Amino acid sequence: MKTANQDIRPITTKINEKGNIEIGGCDLTELAAKYGTPLYVFDEETIKSMTSSYKDAFKQYPNISMMFAAKAFMTKAICRIMAREGFGLDLCSAGEIYTAKSSGFDMKKTLFNGNNKSYEDLVYALECGMETISVDNFYELEELNRAAKSKNKTIKILLRITPGIECHTHEYIQTGHLDSKFGFDLTQTDEAIQLIKSTYKNINLAGLHAHIGSQIFEKQVYYDEVEVLFKEIKRIKDRHNIELTEINLGGGLGIKYTEKDKPISVYDIADTITKAIEVYSKEYNVSLNKIYIEPGRSIIGTAGITIYKAGSSKQVPKGRKYVAADGGMSDNARPSLYQAEYTVEIANKPKAENTEKVTIAGKHCESGDILAKDIMLPKIEPNDIICLHTTGAYGYSMSSNYNRVLKPAAVLVNNGKSDIIINRQTFEQLCESDNIPDRLN
Numbered sequence: 001m002k003t004a005n006q007d008i009r010p011i012t013t014k015i016n017e018k019g020n021i022e023i024g025g026c027d028l029t030e031l032a033a034k035y036g037t038p039l040y041v042f043d044e045e046t047i048k049s050m051t052s053s054y055k056d057a058f059k060q061y062p063n064i065s066m067m068f069a070a071k072a073f074m075t076k077a078i079c080r081i082m083a084r085e086g087f088g089l090d091l092c093s094a095g096e097i098y099t100a101k102s103s104g105f106d107m108k109k110t111l112f113n114g115n116n117k118s119y120e121d122l123v124y125a126l127e128c129g130m131e132t133i134s135v136d137n138f139y140e141l142e143e144l145n146r147a148a149k150s151k152n153k154t155i156k157i158l159l160r161i162t163p164g165i166e167c168h169t170h171e172y173i174q175t176g177h178l179d180s181k182f183g184f185d186l187t188q189t190d191e192a193i194q195l196i197k198s199t200y201k202n203i204n205l206a207g208l209h210a211h212i213g214s215q216i217f218e219k220q221v222y223y224d225e226v227e228v229l230f231k232e233i234k235r236i237k238d239r240h241n242i243e244l245t246e247i248n249l250g251g252g253l254g255i256k257y258t259e260k261d262k263p264i265s266v267y268d269i270a271d272t273i274t275k276a277i278e279v280y281s282k283e284y285n286v287s288l289n290k291i292y293i294e295p296g297r298s299i300i301g302t303a304g305i306t307i308y309k310a311g312s313s314k315q316v317p318k319g320r321k322y323v324a325a326d327g328g329m330s331d332n333a334r335p336s337l338y339q340a341e342y343t344v345e346i347a348n349k350p351k352a353e354n355t356e357k358v359t360i361a362g363k364h365c366e367s368g369d370i371l372a373k374d375i376m377l378p379k380i381e382p383n384d385i386i387c388l389h390t391t392g393a394y395g396y397s398m399s400s401n402y403n404r405v406l407k408p409a410a411v412l413v414n415n416g417k418s419d420i421i422i423n424r425q426t427f428e429q430l431c432e433s434d435n436i437p438d439r440l441n
């Protein structure tokens, strides 16, 4: 069955009677006029369609815990939506923990990931009531044990391992291959387990965690990942007489940014994972109480778009035509960081014929600040509303104040209503952490 991550546009996208693009029943040109640009727009129905697809696809498997990878996009409102949809949260910094906690999220349903959690981060996680930590390395084992001891607690952990699976995605977003900064190499798990048994009395090892990468289009890598984890659990049982009962498969399911992308359906991934669990639990005689998955991009990516106002343009004699948007790499670093490609439409003339090859440039002082390169579009005039699709994941969450450009606002749309979920940053907020030392007065 097809799922929303397999389309470029949010599921509620329409062209309305005025001839403009509408999402969640809201005309994008009206949103631009009301809230200003650049503006992130998130379609609640698309988010819900993805969370429902995940729940439905795994429904024959009651032991599954769905954790939204908050790094993809996180605000207090998103935490509320995830709570309503029955998802937990995969958190990877004290800031993400703080956001979840202050949104009123049930912290028992969260999990702490990351390759360099400090002692202070770990103490904070325990104080906030987190109950599961994925431990990435030897240093963290020591620090977590110390933190748990100081709180008189025993904390449940998963050991993050590097499964040695390479998937075909951008090098920077590959994580499961052997030469990776994340997790224990499989040759190091014995030492980690011995330390837990002999020394780290405040740690309770429950299972293994792996994450193979992001923007994945292949099913087979998930099948292989399940095998690696089951095989290792069996090896640990034989070697250390410890029965591990939980695995975390990470996230990674891809989405469709352009027509070239062919992501797979959530149902396909669920079938692959459940099939692999069936096969390998028999083969290795391992039974599990809990399986976590941590999708980020596939839950929120397609639901989000960014709208910009067109400004200046430049025709290079015998070269490219550039049209500049009123945002750029500060609100979306992905094109300059990963050469990411996006689908662009003009929200106030979506049906106009594509007559020009243009490059949509950002407004930052950097030649590499390009949002979309060499794409066919209708003739763009100043004040046209440029719509970049599928910016929901890792767009706002990687935004910056480069060139002291203010961070944009984000709205949630549903059924003709729009609500601010992040206010546009103000100049006062931009400078609020600045300090002028006395000697400069």
Ligand code: LLP
Binding pocket: 069, 071, 072, 090, 113, 173, 175, 211, 213, 214, 215, 250, 251, 252, 253, 294, 295, 296, 297, 298, 334, 338, 393, 394
């Ligand atoms: N779990 C772990 C341990 C992760 O490291 C990640 C993502 C996820 C889950 C969620 O993966 P997803 O379902 O979103 O693929 N900034 C990059 C993506 C980095 C992904 C980092 N880890 C980008 O913009 O493409």
